[in-house]
Amino acid sequence: MYYYDIQGIKLTDLAARFGTPLYVYDADKIIEKISVLRQSFDGINLKIKYACKANTNISILKLMHKHGVEIDVVSPQELELALKAGYKGEQVTFTPSGVSFDEIETAIEAGAKINLDNLDVLEKFGQKYGNSIGCLIRIKPHVFGGGNEKIMTAHPESKFGISIHQKEEILAVVEKYNIKVIGLHQHTGSDVKNADSFTQAASAILDLAFSFKDLEIIDLGGGFKVAYKEGDVVTDMEEVGKVLGGAFLDFCEKYGKPLQLWFEPGKFLVxxxxxxxxxxxxxxxxxxxxxxxxxxxxxxxxxxxxxxxxxxxxxxxxxxxxxxxxxxxxxxxxxxxxxxxxxxxxxxxxxxxxxxxxxxxxxxxxxxxxxxxxxxxxxxxxxxxxxxxxxxxxxxxxxxxxxxxxxxxxxxxx
Structure with a gap:
């Protein structure tokens, strides 16, 4: 279905007024997708963290902020944009990959929550901060999910996260410095079509979670598939919400306290x-x-x-x-x-x-x-x-x- 207008404004009129090439964004569609995600996890203590690498225009960030969506950043520059858009430090999660430790220090100084994805950085974090502040740890659950190899991020050869098979090494560093681990994170990849990949990854993370006593957050990333053409297969959000929501609530009961469930959608929202x-x-x-x-x-x-x-x-x-x-x-x-x-x-x-x-x-x-x-x-x-x-x-x-x-x-x- 081709749409020749956005909110009643013809695409040709927008091209005539602003010139081409031109990116045009429909704010109503973004608001709609936020609502879909929230409704899919109704009854869950859900926090949406927009993966802003998808689109960092400050007006998009302000729209997310206005509608109660927090933010996930991957660089100091994205962090600064988030702060300029009105986010407070504690509303920002810093999820870098392979960055120098000074970037992590910068994010901590701004009050952002830190997501650590390798043992070396976890060691440095422990040496400097001990248990004075909390952190999340990004786990690689060895799950294949996503549209193609370029957008899969949880398989064994992916650069992202600490392998779940290094559990004992993670726990040794955490114990050595008495690190306060407040969350576990994983991101399967983009264009995940059904609940299966999410469920596999979530199952692995939730099993691991019992080894950490101070958890407040389980972060299952994003990667929900959107429609690229009419009739395209998309992620069944109702199914994902039902399956993952149930598994999460069951975990919280066994863990002994309620936790927050986080997602970091980027493409899905914009x-x-x-x-x-x-x-x-x-x-x-x-x-x-x-x-x-x-x-x-x-x-x-x-x-x-x-x-x-x-x-x-x-x-x-x-x-x-x-x-x-x-x-x-x-x-x-x-x-x-x-x-x-x-x-x-x-x-x-x-x-x-x-x-x-x-x-x-x-x-x-x-x-x-x-x-x-x-x-x-x-x-x-x-x-x-x-x-x-x-x-x-x-x-x-x-x-x-x-x-x-x-x-x-x-x-x-x-």
């Missing part, structure tokens, strides 16, 4: 809110296929090229489907930057309403890992961002200029 708008520069008829070349490329939306990710693509300038053709949608970067991949991860053609040069080409599911992974490759400017909030379109990031490209360059005399 992906479907985003539409990426570009303009067709050329329609290039070739003996083999017809290309639509747009005024964007992998510098603005790298997911198709990096992950072979599927994005529904349609002609926002032409709602008449009586005349359609197959098009391969490609970018203007001096690389092979194809946007139209099939669900098997191969470049393909899309059946679209007739496209002419100047038409607005829209890509759905662009709210997560779009702008945040953009670059200035080929010295191209990063696009503008707009949020539609309460029926009005708000510019939330200006389009870059040549001044931005040159700002931090230092020209020397030769």
């Amino acid at each position: 992906s479907e809110s985003g539409t990426f708008l570009s303009t067709a520069n050329v329609v290039k008829k070739d003996p083999v296929k017809t290309f639509v070349g747009i005024n964007s490329g992998l510098n603005h939306l790298i997911r198709p090229m990096m992950y072979a990710a599927y994005h529904d693509i349609f002609n926002a300038s032409n709602a008449d489907n009586s005349v359609q053709d197959s098009y391969r949608v490609v970018g203007y970067i001096c690389e092979t930057d194809t946007f139209s991949f099939d669900t098997e991860g191969k470049p393909n053609e899309r059946l679209m309403n007739k496209v002419e040069a100047g038409d607005i080409i829209a890509m759905k599911n662009a709210g997560a890992y779009g702008f945040t992974m953009s670059s200035n490759y080929n010295a191209r400017f990063k696009p503008a961002e707009v949020m539609v909030y309460e029926g009005k379109a708000h510019l939330i990031r200006k389009r870059e200029t040549m001044e931005d490209i040159l700002r931090n360059q230092v020209e020397i005399e030769l």
Whole structure:
């Protein structure tokens, strides 16, 4: 189902007003996804921690904050953005991977909760802080889950977390420094379709949890699958809520006290809110296929090229489907930057309403890992961002200029 407007504002009008390429976010969709997650775990002491690496625009962060969603960050810079968006230190969780210890110290100074993912850092934490502050430990439960190998994070060869098979080593460090472990964390991966992977990982974490006496939190990460096209398989949130919620409550009863259940959704909360708008520069008829070349490329939306990710693509300038053709949608970067991949991860053609040069080409599911992974490759400017909030379109990031490209360059005399 193609949507040619957001909250009653036509995509073509947004493109005309703000120019292209352009990221547009529907605030109502984000609020809806927050509600879905809460309803799925009704009756559970649930805390949602937005994995902000998905989209760090400060207006998105402020929207999350306004609706009671806390935040998970992976860098000091994301931490600073969170604080600027109105979060207090204790509402922030710092979940880094392989960072220097000074970044952890910075987060602790800001009052953030710390999630430690290797034994070396756990040792350093114990040496400096002992049991003066609490921490979470990220566990790798050796579970395969997620859409593909690039977005699986809990399998045996993943860099993330401390292997659950190193339980005795973890406990030895904790005992040595009397570390106060307030939470256990795991993240299976992205695009998990059903409760099975979550259940496997949760079972392993909950079994391990009985070895820690001061727990307050069980954090099961995120990774809920969203719809990339009509009829797509998505995570059954009602099933996940029922199965995991029941297992969690049963654990709390056996553990002897109520704990908080945390999730860290990123894509789930923002992906479907985003539409990426570009303009067709050329329609290039070739003996083999017809290309639509747009005024964007992998510098603005790298997911198709990096992950072979599927994005529904349609002609926002032409709602008449009586005349359609197959098009391969490609970018203007001096690389092979194809946007139209099939669900098997191969470049393909899309059946679209007739496209002419100047038409607005829209890509759905662009709210997560779009702008945040953009670059200035080929010295191209990063696009503008707009949020539609309460029926009005708000510019939330200006389009870059040549001044931005040159700002931090230092020209020397030769």
